Amino acid sequence: MALVTVTDSARDYLAQLIEKQDVEGMGVRIFVTQPGTKHAETCLAYCPPNEVVPTDEKIDLEKFTLYLDHNSVPFLEEAYVDYSTDRMGGQLTIKAPNAKVPNIDENAPLPDRINYILASEINPGLAAHGGEVSLVEVADESVAVLRFGGGCQGCSAVSLTLKQGVESTLTERIPELTGVRDVTDHTYTENAYYQ
Incomplete structure (x- = not known):
């Protein structure tokens, strides 16, 4: 093709x-x-x-x-x-369907695969609440360290979003991921979707 x-x-x-x-x-x-x-x-x-x-x-x-x-x-x-x-x-x-996110395969580096899933599956859903999540780093070779922004920062439902939505999607798609950590300062609630 x-x-x-x-x-x-x-x-x-x-x-x-x-x-x-x-x-x-x-x-x-x-x-x-x-x-x-x-x-x-x-x-x-x-x-x-x-x-x-x-x-x-x-x-x-x-x-x-x-x-x-x-x-x-x-x-x-x-x-x-x-x-x-x-x-x-x-x-x-x-x-160009892949302009925002390149089409990647399972042999791509771990951060690329995490970013691909965040951009293609997770952020479109969070965007409805004016939020987004980005990868800060991969810690201990298998933990995705994430930062929430926009309406997700300081949102009272973010731990639910993180555990049920983001973490389950990422660990399901990328078996070698053992967990997800959130480094966002959620005490700052100015733009939060749910306070």
Whole structure:
């Protein structure tokens, strides 16, 4: 399977834009800014020959070359570029489901796997309460040390959330984790969801 899928309509549209640039060998570069964070954005930019980076991965799309930023590659897995026409003209869309969190496997380092589960499964649920949780460190090789923020900090239900939600999800998904510790200062309750 191709790392990045570019539909025929998107290919034709981009080829037309490139033609207007009138630069020999112009390509398109795709990259992710702030990859692996909730602020990640997937971007397309013109890539003239003098801006090609040697580590870029190249995809020959016949009409032009698509360059994938090397550091963005894990976050571009399953990315999809499409162009659809409507009454207003048309719209180029880029979907990159793994931009915020790269798709990782069970052989990835423990902190990466913990962060993946926090970002993909736990934080979306906490976000409803304006909260989030992040990994501080892995202690004693098997204990995830977490910090709660936003509406979770100082929340009276946080120990319940930690034990039943976060800890059970993490230990179920990552068998070698023996426990979860919370280092948040919960005496600070200014933004807490439940006081």
